[in-house]
Amino acid sequence: MAGLHRIVLGLARLMALAGGVVLTFLIVMVCLSIIGRAGNGVLHWMLDAGFMTGTAQGLIDWGFGAIRGDFELVEAGMAFCIFAFLPYCTVTGGHASVDVFTNFLPRGVNRVLDVLIAVLFAVVLVVIAMQLYEGFLRKMSSGQTTLLLEFPVSWAYGASLVGAVAAAAVGCYLVMVRVYEILTGRLIVPNAVGADH
Amino acid sequence: MSNLEIGIWSFPALLLLIFLRVPIGLAMFSAGFAGMWVTMGNTRLPMAQLKDLAYSQFSNYSLSIVPMFLLMGYFATLGGMSQALFKAAENFLGHRKGGVAMAAIGACAGFGAICGSSLATAATMSRVSLPELKRYGYDGGFSTATLAAGGTLGILIPPSVVLVIYAILTEQNIAKLFLAAFVPGVLAAIGYMVAVSIYVRVHPASAGVREPVPMRERFRALIDVWPVLLVFLAVVGGIYGGIFTPTEGAAVGALGTGIIALVNGGLTWRTLLDSFSDTARSSAMIFFIVLGAAFYNAFLARTRVPQELSEWVVGLGMTPIAVLAAILVIYLILGCFMDSLSMILLTIPIFFPVVMALDFGLTAEHTAIWFGILVLIVVEVGLITPPVGMNLFVINAMSPETPMVSTYRAVLYYVASDIVRVVLLVAFPAITLFLLA
Amino acid sequence: AEVTLTLEHFLPPQANVPVQVLDVWADKVEADSGGRIEIERYPSMQLGGAPPELIDHVQDGIVDIGWTVVGYTPGRFPRTEVFELPFMVKDARAASYAYAKIFEEQMKDADFKDVKIVGTWVHGPGMFHTNKPVMQPGDLQGMKIRGGSRLVNDLLTRVGAEPIGMPVPAVSEALSKGVLDGTTIPWEVTPAVKVPELVRNHTEFEGPALYTLTFVLAMNKDRYESLPDDLKRVIDDNSGVPFSIFAGGTQADADGPARQVAVDLGNDIKTVSQADAEAQWMPVVQPIYESWIADMNAKGIDGQALIDEAKQLMSEYTPDMDTWGK
Ligand code: NA
Ligand code: NA
Numbered sequence: 001m002a003g004l005h006r007i008v009l010g011l012a013r014l015m016a017l018a019g020g021v022v023l024t025f026l027i028v029m030v031c032l033s034i035i036g037r038a039g040n041g042v043l044h045w046m047l048d049a050g051f052m053t054g055t056a057q058g059l060i061d062w063g064f065g066a067i068r069g070d071f072e073l074v075e076a077g078m079a080f081c082i083f084a085f086l087p088y089c090t091v092t093g094g095h096a097s098v099d100v101f102t103n104f105l106p107r108g109v110n111r112v113l114d115v116l117i118a119v120l121f122a123v124v125l126v127v128i129a130m131q132l133y134e135g136f137l138r139k140m141s142s143g144q145t146t147l148l149l150e151f152p153v154s155w156a157y158g159a160s161l162v163g164a165v166a167a168a169a170v171g172c173y174l175v176m177v178r179v180y181e182i183l184t185g186r187l188i189v190p191n192a193v194g195a196d197h
Numbered sequence: 198m199s200n201l202e203i204g205i206w207s208f209p210a211l212l213l214l215i216f217l218r219v220p221i222g223l224a225m226f227s228a229g230f231a232g233m234w235v236t237m238g239n240t241r242l243p244m245a246q247l248k249d250l251a252y253s254q255f256s257n258y259s260l261s262i263v264p265m266f267l268l269m270g271y272f273a274t275l276g277g278m279s280q281a282l283f284k285a286a287e288n289f290l291g292h293r294k295g296g297v298a299m300a301a302i303g304a305c306a307g308f309g310a311i312c313g314s315s316l317a318t319a320a321t322m323s324r325v326s327l328p329e330l331k332r333y334g335y336d337g338g339f340s341t342a343t344l345a346a347g348g349t350l351g352i353l354i355p356p357s358v359v360l361v362i363y364a365i366l367t368e369q370n371i372a373k374l375f376l377a378a379f380v381p382g383v384l385a386a387i388g389y390m391v392a393v394s395i396y397v398r399v400h401p402a403s404a405g406v407r408e409p410v411p412m413r414e415r416f417r418a419l420i421d422v423w424p425v426l427l428v429f430l431a432v433v434g435g436i437y438g439g440i441f442t443p444t445e446g447a448a449v450g451a452l453g454t455g456i457i458a459l460v461n462g463g464l465t466w467r468t469l470l471d472s473f474s475d476t477a478r479s480s481a482m483i484f485f486i487v488l489g490a491a492f493y494n495a496f497l498a499r500t501r502v503p504q505e506l507s508e509w510v511v512g513l514g515m516t517p518i519a520v521l522a523a524i525l526v527i528y529l530i531l532g533c534f535m536d537s538l539s540m541i542l543l544t545i546p547i548f549f550p551v552v553m554a555l556d557f558g559l560t561a562e563h564t565a566i567w568f569g570i571l572v573l574i575v576v577e578v579g580l581i582t583p584p585v586g587m588n589l590f591v592i593n594a595m596s597p598e599t600p601m602v603s604t605y606r607a608v609l610y611y612v613a614s615d616i617v618r619v620v621l622l623v624a625f626p627a628i629t630l631f632l633l634a
Numbered sequence: 635a636e637v638t639l640t641l642e643h644f645l646p647p648q649a650n651v652p653v654q655v656l657d658v659w660a661d662k663v664e665a666d667s668g669g670r671i672e673i674e675r676y677p678s679m680q681l682g683g684a685p686p687e688l689i690d691h692v693q694d695g696i697v698d699i700g701w702t703v704v705g706y707t708p709g710r711f712p713r714t715e716v717f718e719l720p721f722m723v724k725d726a727r728a729a730s731y732a733y734a735k736i737f738e739e740q741m742k743d744a745d746f747k748d749v750k751i752v753g754t755w756v757h758g759p760g761m762f763h764t765n766k767p768v769m770q771p772g773d774l775q776g777m778k779i780r781g782g783s784r785l786v787n788d789l790l791t792r793v794g795a796e797p798i799g800m801p802v803p804a805v806s807e808a809l810s811k812g813v814l815d816g817t818t819i820p821w822e823v824t825p826a827v828k829v830p831e832l833v834r835n836h837t838e839f840e841g842p843a844l845y846t847l848t849f850v851l852a853m854n855k856d857r858y859e860s861l862p863d864d865l866k867r868v869i870d871d872n873s874g875v876p877f878s879i880f881a882g883g884t885q886a887d888a889d890g891p892a893r894q895v896a897v898d899l900g901n902d903i904k905t906v907s908q909a910d911a912e913a914q915w916m917p918v919v920q921p922i923y924e925s926w927i928a929d930m931n932a933k934g935i936d937g938q939a940l941i942d943e944a945k946q947l948m949s950e951y952t953p954d955m956d957t958w959g960k
Contacts, residue, residue: 013474020473023264027455030448034441037778037796044776065776066796071258074444079256081264082484088474089481095220096482096594098584100601102218110218117219124226131247138248138690145709147799148787152709160252245694249687257684361807366646366678370831371810439812495682499640501674542678546647 001180005188008173012087015166019084026077033067040065069149076146076156083163087170090121093189111182118178122171129164136161200236204500207232208534211493212585221590222482225489232496246495254488258444263320264480265447269454270324271472276458278425283329285418292409295397297333298343299390301326305347306354306386307433316580319348319588320483323595336403338603339396341596342581345588345604346389346611349577352537354382359537359576363569366545369562377566377629381574381622388614396610428453482594486587487536494539503531503540507547517555518623521568524548525575525619532579536587540576548572559626566633567626571619578615581608635664635672637865639857643701644685644803647677649826650888655881656701659752659851659872662959667868673699678803685801693748695854704848705783706801711745712933714848716940717756718785719926720919721842721911724948730755730882731955732947733848734875736940746850750858752873753851757820758886759843760786761836763829764816768837769904771918780805780817782847785926789845789919790818802827809833818845821889821896830896841908844915851881876958883956 043064046056067073089095102110139154146153177188198206207228214224233243254260273279282304283297290296305322323344330340352359360378364371397404410418428450436446458464497503510523531540552568553561580588583605593604622628641660645652652675660673679685681697688702689710704714713736716722723729733754742751762768764777771793779795781787782802790797798814802823808814809832816833824830858869896903906915923941930937 016474016477017470019477020268020470023268023473023476026261027265027268027448027451030445031452034435034445034449038440040776040796066778069799071798071800074261075256075258078258078261078264079252082255082480083251085264085477085481086485089478089485092478094478094482094594095222095485096590097218097220098215098590098601099218100584100605101216103600103602113218117217117223120219120227121223124223124230127230127244128247128251131244132251135248135252142707143709144707145784147708147781147784148797150708150784156256157252160255164251242696245696246682248694249690250683253684253687361810365803365806365827368648368825371806371828372831436811442808442811442813491682498676498680498682539680542680546677 001177001186001188005177008170009091012091012166012170015084015163016088019081019163022077022084023081026074026081029067029073030070033070036064037066069146072146072148076153076159079156080159080163083160083167086125086163086167090125090167091170091174091189111178115175115178115182118171118175122168122175125164125168125171129161129168132157132161132164198235200500201502201505203232203235204497204502207493207496207500211534215585220485221587222485222487222489225486225493229489229493229496232493232500236496236500243492243496246492250492250495251488254491255484260484260487262444262447263316263483264476265444265451266321267324267476267479268472269447269451270321271475272451272454272458272464273325273425274328275463275468275472276424276454276461277463278422278428278454278457279325279329281418281422282425283326283333285415285422287333288410288415288418291333294401295393295404297330298335298339298393298397298404301330301340301343302347302350302386302389302393305344306350306382307429316348316351316483316487316587316591318351319344319592320479320595322347323592324479327596334404336400336603337596337599338605339400339403339607341589341592341599341604342607342611343389343393345581345586345592345608346392346615348588348592349580350382350386350389352577353378353385353574359541359573360569362538362541363545363572366541367549367565367569369565369569373562373633374566374569376632377570378573380632381570381618381629384618384621384628385574385615388618389611392610392614396607424457425454428457479595483591486591490536490539490587494535497535498539498543503535503543504547506531507544511547511551517557520551520555521557521571521623524552525571525623528572528575529579529582532576532582533585537576537580540579541572545572557626559630563626563630563633567622567629570629571622574615574619574622578612578619581615582612583608636670637667637861638672638674639698639853640674640676640681641699641701642676642679642681642688642691642697644679644688644801645677645823646826647675650822650892651701651885652677654884654888656851658884658959659877659881663868663872666871667865671865671868685803689749689850689852692852692854695857697854698857699752699851699853701849701851703782703801704850705786708784711741712930712935713741713745713940714754714850715783715785715926716937716944717846717848718783719941720785720789720845720922721839721916722941722944723756723759723846724842725951726756726758726846726886727879727883727953727956728948728951729846729944730878731875731951732944733882734878735947736943738874740940746852748855749850750853750855750869751850752853752869753849753878753881755849755878755882755885756846757849757882758822758846758889759839760818760820760845760847761838762816762818762844763824763833764835764837765833766815767835767902767904768816769906769910770914777815778813780808780814782818785922786818786845786847788922788925792918792922793915805829806832820846820886821892822885823892825892825895830899830901834901836893836896836901836903838903838905839908839911839915840905841911844911849881872958875955879951879956880958 043056043060136157139157144153211228230243234240286300290300360374364374432446432450435441580586593601686706688700691697692700704711717729737754774793774795777795778798779790780800781790781797787797805817806828927937
C-alpha cells in the first residue's frame with residue numbers, strides 16, 4: 001500500500017507541477033503584456049512629441065504592445081491550473097475542515113467518518129469530472145470561442161478535464177486508502193486538520 | 198416541504214456536515230446539491246449547473262490573484278524577504294508585547310490596500326507571516342486568528358469589490374463610498390491592534406518578548422528589506438496608478454520576488470518544486486471552498502431564504518434603529534453560510550429601499566453611504582465569527598498543527614473589537630461621513 | 635400560481651432594461667395568463683455563474699427564461715452578427731424588426747434551434763465613453779477599450795485601440811481601477827454601471843450607429859413545451875416581431891434620459907458628424923464587412939445576402955408595426 005501511495009502521490013505531484021509551470025507561464029505572460037502596454041504608450045507619446053518618430057512608428061507597426069487576449073489567456077490557463085492542483089491537494093488531505101467536535105469522538109468512530117467522507121468526496125469529484133466533460137462536449141458542438149483570440153472555449157474545458165479526471169481518480173483511490181486504514185489500523189494519509197493529531 | 202423550508206433546513210444540515218469534519222468546500226457543495234435535488238425532485242438541475250459552474254469559478258479573472266500571490270509569498274520566504282521584513286518589524290516592535298502580531302496586522306492593512314478580496318489577503322499574508330509568528334514564539338491559535346481577522350482588512354480598506362457591487366445595486370457614487378470606507382478601515386486596523394494588546398495581557402504566555410534593539414540596528418534592518426520594499430512599491434504603485442489590475446500586480450509581485458530569490462540563492466529546482474506543490478495545495482483548497490460556496494449560494498438564492506428573511510424583518514414594523522440592528526444581525530447569521538458577494542446581491546435590493554425610507558436624521562445620500570459601510574463591515578465580521586467563518590477555515594488549514602478550537606478562542610477578541618467598532622459607527626454616523634463633508 | 639417560471643439576467647434590478655422591458659413583459663405575461671403564470675426574477679446573476687453562461691442556463695433549464703447579449707458567446711449564433719456590423723443600423727426599432735423577421739426565416743431552426751426565443755432586438759447607437767476626447771480613429775491609438783462582442787473588438791483593433799473583452803457588469807470595476815481607458819456601450823446602460831462618474835468624455839455618431847449589439851430573450855424549450863396550450867399561447871402572443879420592436883425601441887428611447895445624467899455631471903459630449911464618420915471612420919472599418927462575409931462563407935452562410943436582406947427589411951419598417959402592449 002505504501003508503495004502504491006508513493007506512485008499516486010508522485011503522479012498528483014506531477015500534475016501540480018504541470019499546473020505550476022502553466023502558472024509561471026501566465027505570470028511571465030502577464031508581465032510581458034504590461035511591459036508591452038506601457039511601452040506602447042511611451043511609443044505613442046514619442047510620436048506625439050516628435051521624438052524618434054521613425055523608430056517609434058516602426059515598433060508600433062511591428063506590434064509592440066500588450067499581448068492580445070491576455071485576460072482570456074489568464075482565465076483559461078487558471079482553470080487548467082486549479083483543476084491540475086486539485087489531485088495533489090486531495091491526496092495530501094489539504095482540504096480545510098473543522099475538528100472541534102469530532103475530537104471528542106472515539107478513534108473508531110473517527111475512522112468510520114473518514115471512510116464516509118472519502119466516499120462523499122469521491123462521488124462529488126467524479127460528478128464534477130463527468131459534468132465538466134458534458135460541458136466540454138457542449139462547447140465543442142456549439143463552436144463557442146473566446147472574444148479576442150477566438151480560440152474554441154472547448155480547448156480550455158478539455159485541458160481542465162485532465163485535472164478533473166485525475167482528481168476523480170484520486171478521490172476513488174482515497175476511499176480505498178481509508179478502507180485499508182480502518183482494516184489495518186495504520187495511517188496512510190493524515191488530514192490537514194484531522195482527528196489524528 | 199416548501200422551498201423556503203428546505204432552504205432553512207439546509208442551515209443545520211450544513212452545520213452538521215461541517216462539525217462531522219466534512220471538508221468545508223465539500224460540505225457546502227453537498228448541501229447545495231442535496232438541496233437542489235430535494236427542491237426539484239430530481240438531480241437534473243444541479244447536474245446541469247455543474248456543466249459550467251466549476252470551470253467558471255476556477256477561471257474567474259478576479260480570483261486568479263490568489264495562486265499568483267500565494268506563489269509570491271513562497272518566493273518571498275525562499276529569498277529571505279519575509280524574514281527580513283519581520284526582522285525589521287521586530288526590531289521596532291519586538292520589545293512590546295504582541296508587537297510582531299501588530300506588525301502582521303499592519304502588513305495585512307497594507308496588503309488590503311492593494312487587494313480587493315479578504316480571502317486572498319488572509320491566505321497570502323498567512324503564507325508569509327505564520328512561520329515568522331511561530332519563530333517569535335506566538336502560539337498557533339493566536340497567530341491564525343490574527344491573520345483571519347487581518348484578512349478582512351482586504352475588503353474593509355478600499356479598493357473593495359463588495360463596495361463596487363453595492364454602489365451598482367444602490368446607484369451610489371463609488372468614489373464617495375471608497376472615501377467613506379477609509380476611516381472605518383483604519384479604525385478596524387487600530388481596533389485589531391488594541392485586541393492584540395489585550396490578548397497578550399490576558400494570555401502572557403502566548404507571545405514572546407525580546408530585549409529592545411538599539412536604534413542604529415533598527416534602521417540597519419530596514420536597509421536589508423529594500424528589495425522587498427521595491428517589489429511592494431512596484432505592486433502597490435502600479436495598481437494605484439492604474440498601470441495594472443490587481444491580478445497583474447500579483448504577477449509582477451510573483452516575478453519580482455522570484456527573481457530576487459533566484460539572485461540571492463534561495464530559489465533552486467528543489468525549492469521551486471516545493472513552492473509549486475505548496476501553492477497547488479493551498480490554491481486548490483481555497484478554490485474548492487469557493488466552488489462549494491457558489492453552488493450552495495445558487496441553491497439558497499433559488500429557495501429565496503435570504504430574500505424572504507429580509508422581507509420578514511422589514512415587515513416587523515420596528516423603530517429605525519431596531520430595523521438597522523436586525524439587518525446587521527441577519528448579515529452576521531448569513532455570514533456563516535454565504536460569501537460576501539452573494540449575500541449582498543440577494544439582500545441589498547430588499548433592504549436598501551427600506552433603510553432609505555427610515556429617518557436617521559441624515560440626508561438620503563449620507564444614509565445610503567453610511568448603510569453601505571455598515572453592511573460592508575458586518576458582512577466581513579461574518580467571515581471570522583465561529584463556528585463557521587470562511588477566513589477561519591482557510592487560515593487554520595494553512596497551519597495544520599493548530600487545533601480549530603484555539604483559533605476560535607483567540608478570534609473572539611477580534612470579533613469583540615469588530616462589534617465595538619460597529620456600535621461606534623452606528624452611534625456616530627459622522628465617523629463615516631465627515632470626510633465627505 | 636399554477637406555473638412558476640424563473641427569469642435571470644445580468645443587470646441590477648433597477649437598470650433600464652429590467653424595469654422598462656423585462657419586468658413589463660413578465661408582468662404582462664402574468665396578467666394575460668390570469669395569474670396562472672408567475673415569473674420569479676433573478677437580476678445580477680443571483681443564481682450564480684457569469685453572463686456568458688446565461689444562454690447555457692436557459693438551454694439546460696437551470697433557469698426557464700434568460701436575457702442575454704448574443705455577442706458574449708462568439709461563434710455560436712453567427713447570423714446575428716449582421717446587426718453588429720459598423721454603421722449598419724440607423725434605428726433600433728427598424729433593426730429589431732429586421733432581426734425578428736430574419737430570426738423567423740433563418741435562425742429559428744439553425745442558430746437558436748435549442749431554445750425557444752421570445753424576443754430578438756438591438757440596443758440604441760453604440761458609442762465611446764473614454765477618459766480622453768475621441769473624434770477620429772487616431773485618437774484611440776493605444777487606448778484600452780472594452781468591447782462586448784467579437785465584431786466590436788475587431789472594430790476597436792482596426793481603429794488602433796487595444797480591445798479588452800468583458801461583460802457589462804465588469805466594466806465599472808475595471809474603469810474605477812484604471813484597467814480600462816474607456817468602453818463602448820449605448821447611453822442607456824451607462825448610469826446603471828456608473829460610466830458617467832468614471833469617465834468624462836463621450837463620443838456620439840450622427841447618422842448610422844457606430845455599432846449595435848444583439849440581444850435575445852430566450853426560454854427553455856422543454857419548459858415551453860410542457861405548458862398547457864392556452865399558456866403556450868400567452869407566451870406566443872407576447873413573443874416575436876411586435877415584442878422585439880417594443881424591446882428594441884424602449885431600450886433605445888432610454889438613451890435620452892441616460893444621456894442627461896452625463897450632461898448634468900458636466901461631462902464633455904462630442905458628436906462626430908455624418909460627413910466625418912463617412913470620411914474618416916468608414917474607410918478604417920469598411921474591411922470588417924469583407925472579413926465578416928468571408929467568415930460567414932466559411933460557415934456555409936451567404937453573408938452578403940444576409941446584409942442585403944437586413945438592409946431591405948430595415949428600410950421597410952414603419953412605425954405602425956410597433957403594436958405590442960398598445
Ligand atoms: Na482592499
Ligand atoms: Na461566521
